Amino acid sequence: MREVSSPALSEPAAGGLADSVFDTAEQSPGLIQLSRLVDGVWQPVTALQFRDEVLALAKGLLTRGVRYGDRVAVMSGTCYEWTLFDYALWAVGAIPVPVYPTSAPEQVRWILAETQAVACVVEHEDHAMTVGAVCDALPELTGIWQLDRDCVGALIEDGRGVPDALVHRQRLGVTAESIATVIYTSGTTGRPKGCLLTHGNFTAEADALLEGWGEIFRDTGGVPPATLLFLPLAHVYGRMVQVAAVRGGIRIGHHGQLTTDSLLPALESFRPTFLHAVPYVFEKIYQRARERAEEAGKAELFDLAAETAVAWAAARERKALGHGPGPNTALRVRHAAYDRLVYQRLRAVLGGRVRNIMSGGSTLGRELGLFFAGAGMTVYEGYGLTETTAAVTANPPGRPKFGTVGRPVPGAAVAIADDGEVWVTGGTVFSGYLNHPRCTEAALVRGWLATGDLGELDEDGYLTITGRKKELIVTSSGKNLAPGALEERVRSHPLVAQCLVVGDDRPYVAALVTLDPQALAHWLKLRGREQLDVWGALADTELHGEIQRAVAAANTAVSRAESIRAFRLLPKEFSAEDGLLTPSLKMRRSAIQAYYAEDIEELYAP
Structure with a gap:
């Protein structure tokens, strides 16, 4: 079993997560710690103001009966109040339990019942009704x-008579070994399980990133570092960003939606200096930028600029890794010209200040990573799980290998088992699953976490994820295929929203494909054609040929036995509402295959 590790931090942090709020307020009371969007304007919140709000809300929680070790659910989109509740609950030693705002009543009932939550914070009336529908069983x-009924104000009012010392007594009882949160896995292969993550897990993760990647967080052109948090706080990635920013004195704002129509105006107004994002965001930004270029009659200019960006970033990558001299004179001249014509405009879409971005949650294509780097925004891809408190590997500053997920973060180690499974260990690895000792024993082996992912380590210790053990497809001829890479290549076509490869115990590989409605409308508009309804799109010969070319392009990366021989266009995208996606937008493979069983059978009909 091959292993690679990174040296640990000099000294692990002690105490609980709320301590940093009180420490920062004492040391730098005027530091702008957060920003709140009020009537369309970002209002600063100093470290002292935030500390006072956390303390006041913590007092209110105590008056409502929340005690040390109690679990309180939070069901909301990403917002300032979620961060406030997190730190107020941690200040009294309570345990926040995130619930995705799109969760169905049965999912909510399961999480609240298993965690024995004593209260639930909800965003609005619809969420309140969802919880209310199952509260008889809780x-x-x-x-x-x-x-939205100002529960924060009501709780603060309730706690006015509580002495500060009572909160501090609770807070100082929290140790690194105390449970900080219970985050439920995405449930791609069954009922979600609650991961028990400690205060020490989060501090190890946050401090590793702040120490190892601090230079890219503070590469800001002279302005104070700031990031817009738009990832779901119900997901471990979003929570990690929150904790790292608060511990590192980095200003954060909150935005509750991932759609590009909503996100881009927020980025333009907030003007972050760096971002944490998921590949979906990069894909949509690139796609919309190219669509606008096409509509303006500048598609050829955009494509040439994209090719130059990729070539320039690849040359710089080779130089950083000691494999080449860097961009030659002609490439530098072209790059400078396109910077004025194209790249500056792309950077302006993200607020104009972003120089570095960290990506996680799923695989980012190498070409897309090179494009953004060439456009002046280097993407550092990482890898992690809920069970590892987010990133356990990440590409190092100044030496990214695009297409890989980097090297272990400080204090972590990665190994590849004989069957190709990725195993990890370190201070960020969770303590187990709530009420599932057998699952915990299966996952944690002699201090190592068996991730269930397949991967490879290169000669420099960089990890590449190649698939999931449980997703391996074995055709009837005995050919093994990890479908993820093939699916990503099909999905890279602008018209394709999702792709699911099938073929287990079948004579060949096939695929289910969904279309992006906005991209389809744009494609039709450029061709002067009328908009198609769902069934018209599925029957359209020209459209079918366009997707066939996307499949053929994807097949060039695999052998004949692994290639997609047939595909089916589906009438709608997979969605969480239909139970076909997890709340973090990962495909539930078995659910999709059951839902479209007839379509799959027709793909293999003689």
Whole structure:
């Protein structure tokens, strides 16, 4: 079993996550710690103001009966109040339990029942009704607090008579070994399990990133570092960004939607200096930028600029890794010209200040990573799980290998088992699953976490994820295929929203493909054609040929036995509402195959 590791931090942090709020307020009371969007304007929140709000809300929680070790659910989109509740709950030693705002009543019932939550914070009336529909089965639940009805103000008012010392007594009882949160896995292969993550897990993760990647967070052109948090706080990635920013004195703003139509104006107004994002965001930004270029009659200019960006970034990558001299004179001249014509405009879409971006959650294509780097925004891809408190590997500053997920973060180690499975260990690895000792024993082996992912380590210790063990397809001829890479290549076509490869115990590989409605509308408009309804799109010969070319291009990366021989266009995208995607937008393979069983059978009909 090959292994690679990174040296640990000099000294692990002690105490709980809320301590940093009180420490920063004492040391730098005027530091702008957060920004709140009020009537369309970002209002600063100093470290002292935030500390006072956390303390006041913590007092209110105590008056409502929340005690040390109690679990309180939070069901909301990403917002300032979520961060406030997190730190107020941590200040009294309580345990926040995130619930995705799109969760169905049965999912909510399961999480609240298993965690024995004593209260639930909800964003609005719809969430309150979802919780209310199942509260008869939740005897421990004593309160539903609604954000849009100013539950924060009501709790603060309730706690006015509580002495500060009572909160501090609770806070100082929190140790690194105390449970900080219970985050449920995405449930791609069954019922979600609650991961028990400690305060020490989060501090190890945040401090590793701040120490190892601090230079890219503070590469800001002279302005204070700031990031816009738009990742779901119900997901471990979003929570990690929150904790790292608060611990590192980095200003954060909140935005609750991932759609490009909503996100881009928020980025333009907030003007972050760096971002944490998922590949979906990069794909949509690139796609929309090219569509606008096409509409303006500048598609050829955009494509040439994209080719130059990729070539320039690849040359710089080779130089950083000691394999080449860097961009030659002609490439530098072309790059400078396109910077004025194209790249500056792309950077302006993200607020104009972003120089570095960290990507995680799923695989980012190498070409897309090179494009953004060539456009002046280097993407550092990482890899992690809920069980590892987000990133356990990441590309190092100044030496990214695009297409890989980098090297272990400080204090972590990565090994590849004989069957290709990725195993990891370190201070960020969780303590187990709530109420699932057998699953915990299966996952944690002699201090190592068996991730279930397949991967490879190169000669420099960089990890590449090649698939999931449980997703391996074995055709009837005995050919093994990890479908992820093939699916990503099909999905790289602008018209394709999703692709699911099938073929287990079948004579050949096939695929289910969904279309991006906005991209389809744009494609039709450029061809002067009328908009198609769903069934018209599925029957359109020219459209079918366009997707066939995307499949053929994807097949060039694999052998004949692994290639997609047939595909089916589906009438709608996979969605979480249909139970076909997890809340973090990962495909539930078995659910999709069951839902479209007839379509799959027709793909193999003689």
